[in-house]
Amino acid sequence: MKGKVSKLWRREGAQSVAASLISILIGLAVGAVIILIMGLSNPDLGLGTVWEAVRLEFLGLFSTGRTATGALTFGFNPVSMGDMLFRATPLILTGLSVAVAYKTGLFNIGAPGQYLMGTAATLMLALGIPTQVVPAPLVWLIAFLGGALAGALWGCIPGLVKALLNINEVLACIMTNWIAANLVSWIFDGSQFRNLAESTKSAYIYKTSFNGVQTAKLGLDQLFPNSQVNGGILVAIVIAVLMYILMNKTTLGYQLKACGANRHASRYAGIADKRNIVLSMAIAGALAGAGAALYYLSGNTEFYWNTYQSLPDVGFNGIPVALLAVSNPIGVVFTGCFMSMLDVVGQQITNLTPYNEYITDIIVATIVYLSAFSLAIKLLLRGRRKRRLEEAEGGKSGPVDAPSAHAPATDLGRTGKGGGEG
Amino acid sequence: MQTDNIIEMRHITKQFPGIVANDDITLELRRGEIHALLGENGAGKSTLMSVLFGLYQPEAGEIRKNGQVVKIHNPNDATALGIGMVHQHFKLVEVFTVLDNIILGAETAKLGFLQKKEARRKVEQLSQRYGLRVDLDARVEDITVGMQQRVEILKMLYRDNEILIFDEPTAVLTPQEIDELMATMREFAQEGKSILFISHKLNEIMAVSDRVTVLRKGKLVGTVATRETDKQALSNMMVGRPVQLEVIKGKAQPGQSVLEVDGLCVRGEGRRRDVVRNVSFQVRAGEIVCIAGIDGNGQSELVYGLTGLEKPSAGRVTLCGQEIGRASIRQRGQHLSHIPEDRHKHGLILDFTLEQNLVLQRFREPAFQRLGFLRQGAVRQYAQRLIQQYDVRSGQGPATVARSMSGGNQQKAIIARELDREKELIVAVQPTRGLDVGAIEYIHNQLVAERDKGRAVLLVSLELDEVLSLSDRILVMYEGEIVGELDPASTDAQELGLYMSGAKREEKEGEGA
Numbered sequence: 053m054k055g056k057v058s059k060l061w062r063r064e065g066a067q068s069v070a071a072s073l074i075s076i077l078i079g080l081a082v083g084a085v086i087i088l089i090m091g092l093s094n095p096d097l098g099l100g101t102v103w104e105a106v107r108l109e110f111l112g113l114f115s116t117g118r119t120a121t122g123a124l125t126f127g128f129n130p131v132s133m134g135d136m137l138f139r140a141t142p143l144i145l146t147g148l149s150v151a152v153a154y155k156t157g158l159f160n161i162g163a164p165g166q167y168l169m170g171t172a173a174t175l176m177l178a179l180g181i182p183t184q185v186v187p188a189p190l191v192w193l194i195a196f197l198g199g200a201l202a203g204a205l206w207g208c209i210p211g212l213v214k215a216l217l218n219i220n221e222v223l224a225c226i227m228t229n230w231i232a233a234n235l236v237s238w239i240f241d242g243s244q245f246r247n248l249a250e251s252t253k254s255a256y257i258y259k260t261s262f263n264g265v266q267t268a269k270l271g272l273d274q275l276f277p278n279s280q281v282n283g284g285i286l287v288a289i290v291i292a293v294l295m296y297i298l299m300n301k302t303t304l305g306y307q308l309k310a311c312g313a314n315r316h317a318s319r320y321a322g323i324a325d326k327r328n329i330v331l332s333m334a335i336a337g338a339l340a341g342a343g344a345a346l347y348y349l350s351g352n353t354e355f356y357w358n359t360y361q362s363l364p365d366v367g368f369n370g371i372p373v374a375l376l377a378v379s380n381p382i383g384v385v386f387t388g389c390f391m392s393m394l395d396v397v398g399q400q401i402t403n404l405t406p407y408n409e410y411i412t413d414i415i416v417a418t419i420v421y422l423s424a425f426s427l428a429i430k431l432l433l434r435g436r437r438k439r440r441l442e443e444a445e446g447g448k449s450g451p452v453d454a455p456s457a458h459a460p461a462t463d464l465g466r467t468g469k470g471g472g473e474g
Numbered sequence: 475m476q477t478d479n480i481i482e483m484r485h486i487t488k489q490f491p492g493i494v495a496n497d498d499i500t501l502e503l504r505r506g507e508i509h510a511l512l513g514e515n516g517a518g519k520s521t522l523m524s525v526l527f528g529l530y531q532p533e534a535g536e537i538r539k540n541g542q543v544v545k546i547h548n549p550n551d552a553t554a555l556g557i558g559m560v561h562q563h564f565k566l567v568e569v570f571t572v573l574d575n576i577i578l579g580a581e582t583a584k585l586g587f588l589q590k591k592e593a594r595r596k597v598e599q600l601s602q603r604y605g606l607r608v609d610l611d612a613r614v615e616d617i618t619v620g621m622q623q624r625v626e627i628l629k630m631l632y633r634d635n636e637i638l639i640f641d642e643p644t645a646v647l648t649p650q651e652i653d654e655l656m657a658t659m660r661e662f663a664q665e666g667k668s669i670l671f672i673s674h675k676l677n678e679i680m681a682v683s684d685r686v687t688v689l690r691k692g693k694l695v696g697t698v699a700t701r702e703t704d705k706q707a708l709s710n711m712m713v714g715r716p717v718q719l720e721v722i723k724g725k726a727q728p729g730q731s732v733l734e735v736d737g738l739c740v741r742g743e744g745r746r747r748d749v750v751r752n753v754s755f756q757v758r759a760g761e762i763v764c765i766a767g768i769d770g771n772g773q774s775e776l777v778y779g780l781t782g783l784e785k786p787s788a789g790r791v792t793l794c795g796q797e798i799g800r801a802s803i804r805q806r807g808q809h810l811s812h813i814p815e816d817r818h819k820h821g822l823i824l825d826f827t828l829e830q831n832l833v834l835q836r837f838r839e840p841a842f843q844r845l846g847f848l849r850q851g852a853v854r855q856y857a858q859r860l861i862q863q864y865d866v867r868s869g870q871g872p873a874t875v876a877r878s879m880s881g882g883n884q885q886k887a888i889i890a891r892e893l894d895r896e897k898e899l900i901v902a903v904q905p906t907r908g909l910d911v912g913a914i915e916y917i918h919n920q921l922v923a924e925r926d927k928g929r930a931v932l933l934v935s936l937e938l939d940e941v942l943s944l945s946d947r948i949l950v951m952y953e954g955e956i957v958g959e960l961d962p963a964s965t966d967a968q969e970l971g972l973y974m975s976g977a978k979r980e981e982k983e984g985e986g987a
Binding site: 301302303304306307309310313314316317318319320321322323 | 781783802803804806807812814819820821822823824825826830834835837838843846847848850
């Protein structure tokens with residue numbers, strides 16, 4: 053019995069993974085087609101360049117430059133690999149932010165705002181607490197927790213508005229995003245944290261390493277020398293595992309999901325629905341804030357504080373990361389790494405070919421677009437397998453094995469029709 | 475080949491995970507007959523009709539029309555063969571007008587422009603001919619459920635369907651509307667149209683059908699001519715054992731008072747005015763007190779006020795000696811279990827599994843959690859016990875998603891959860907709505923058993939039969955007030971009806987003017 057259930061689960065999981073992989077492959081293929089069209093329409097490029105760019109598009113992570121004769125070489129590239137992990141860190145956390153909210157029935161489009169508030173709190177704490185007085189590792193911890201807390205508080209606002217006034221969280225999130233963007237600019241404008249030491253730069257904040265506060269490398273710089281990687285990625289992975297446990301194993305996760313799935317029934321059962329909605333958004337906000345904290349505590353990142361005109365992409369990119377992972381916290385680790393890999397690929401394409409990195413933006417856009425269809429792709433996969441099984445069975449009666457029969461009922465559940473019998 | 479069979483479904487088999495919904499079922503529909511399809515919830519009636527209408531593809535079996543084998547891959551094929559269906563939940567575009575809904579999918583157009591005038595004439599003719607009154611220009615969202623159903627019927631007629639499937643058409647109708655529908659169905663049959671009528675209401679089947687096919691647990695039990703059978707025989711066929719249609723119970727042995735309600739007022743939706751006004755009553759241990767009344771006279775709000783879903787605007791509620799007027803739902807839950815009126819809104823989390831739903835109130839107990847971690851093994855075991863004890867049927871046992879269960883089994887799951895909590899007071903709101911005789915019998919017996927264990931039961935019901943047969947005392951609610959207390963032994967449906975319609979009321983003592 054137990055084995056049967058876990059088998060079904062695995063099947064379900066496998067389908068999700070397959071659907072996400074198909075989204076990714078189609079995205080990459082569309083990118084390749086665009087590379088081809090651009091190559092053919094530009095007399096300077098030619099098929100040779102097209103072929104190079106396409107190979108880089110798929111294998112850019114393993115690109116190691118060119119040989120003396122100009123041929124592309126591939127192999128283990130510690131810098132690319134390390135940078136991928138470094139850039140994945142905040143993406144994993146904003147992805148978790150969106151995924152956890154989604155599991156509890158909320159669409160957290162407020163991750164950019166929560167991320168900005170997390171950034172501001174982290175930077176002020178990391179740079180503001182003198183390391184001569186407080187030991188740097190402690191300042192790091194305070195700054196990290198402060199960033200998460202700031203994000204949590206910012207996430208609470210749409211949560212409260214939803215719980216108490218029944219206003220859609222998407223609206224409140226979008227508004228709090230822009231409030232955060234302006235608030236952060238205002239906080240840093242004229243503050244003592246502006247980077248005045250390097251006169252070539254304007255509107256930047258000091259790196260946290262300026263105050264001696266940066267994330268420990270934890271030996272990762274040995275594995276990936278010369279890259280920006282640090283212990284933050286390990287923190288992100290630990291948080292992802294904790295989120296998986298929270299959502300699937302604890303009574304709190306059970307309550308949060310219950311409220312998300314049916315607020316009325318939760319209330320009927322004596323579960324505090326309002327508290328749980330606020331709590332969901334607070335957790336989501338804390339995750340986005342923690343993402344900002346890990347990114348800026350790395351010590352080699354600078355914050356451009358004039359944020360009132362634009363929101364951080366990493367906040368919004370949490371949405372495709374979560375969608376591709378079907379909101380599974382463990383899956384988010386992989387999809388986060390994949391999205392940051394595309395960044396690295398874009399860089400390689402820019403460095404090694406006449407194409408620029410915007411081609412990867414097109415790929416990302418395609419994948420985002422398709423990840424919304426991943427459910428449809430999943431259903432398509434099921435339908436295909438069912439048909440194939442039916443053909444093999446030749447329509448003869450008798451028990452068919454569980455997976456093929458599994459399809460219709462779940463379709464039924466999803467579309468919500470024919471709830472009566474079946 | 476018999477030519478009087480317009481449709482033959484032969485040896486149809488259709489499977490879902492863990493369940494054979496239709497197992498080798500053969501059904502013959504004669505031209506011009508009303509053929510009832512009877513079975514408990516989950517017996518496979520809707521599945522079989524969905525196969526005929528092309529919504530499902532059977533794993534085995536064939537369908538013949540006029541003796542010719544036909545393949546029905548989708549509802550368009552079905553329509554082309556003259557098969558129309560009125561679904562249990564109507565398939566109408568809410569924001570479209572009635573006329574637009576009727577012609578949708580079968581529009582006549584010239585050069586891409588709709589020819590509504592012609593369509594209107596045809597619909598008006600049909601509407602007059604069969605007495606199906608509809609307002610063609612009203613929007614569907616603004617019309618009554620009864621009229622929506624007439625729209626669905628006109629849709630079938632507009633498409634010149636000759637085989638009409640009605641999936642539990644009376645569940646949503648008032649008694650008058652049911653009578654009208656029956657008359658319409660007979661008229662169709664006289665004109666040579668053939669009707670398949672899904673129901674589990676024996677009265678209707680006896681009243682209108684020519685033949686009855688009975689299904690049980692996905693299998694064919696048999697087909698009988700209606701005039702050669704009776705209600706008892708049909709229900710025995712349907713359930714597979716002799717069913718008692720009447721509730722058998724001993725005399726109540728009321729003990730001490732469990733629930734005392736004094737001057738309770740509850741605001742309605744929008745919270746502008748009280749829809750429960752100055753209601754006072756008590757329920758004692760070991761008795762079933764029934765709140766009777768026509769739907770919408772404040773019964774739902776009274777229950778909300780008692781269970782905490784709505785805060786009362788005035789009055790006192792005392793449960794087991796404690797004033798609970800301001801207590802939280804969770805605090806009240808220590809002495810009260812609640813079988814809610816709306817099982818999809820309040821009763822279940824449809825996207826959760828059965829086992830998750832069964833511990834909805836109890837997950838905090840040490841038996842089911844340790845240090846904030848759910849003890850999933852314990853939850854599974856508990857769910858298995860309840861499933862067995864209360865005979866909840868589902869495809870994958872405790873791991874079944876609640877949404878995929880049949881309505882009757884969803885209700886059984888709620889009953890299992892609420893009764894197993896063993897609280898002093900049971901508030902049951904329309905616990906048998908939409909259920910078949912087997913399930914109704916079961917639930918009635920359970921409630922009587924709880925009463926005999928010394929629990930206080932407050933039952934809210936709209937069904938007169940249920941009120942009269944199950945309760946020990948009847949309180950009639952009319953426009954938010956209790957207008958009479960009756961003894962079921964000395965009253966009848968007529969008297970009850972007078973109170974329910976407001977034509978008669980008891981003047982309470984001490985109530986001025």
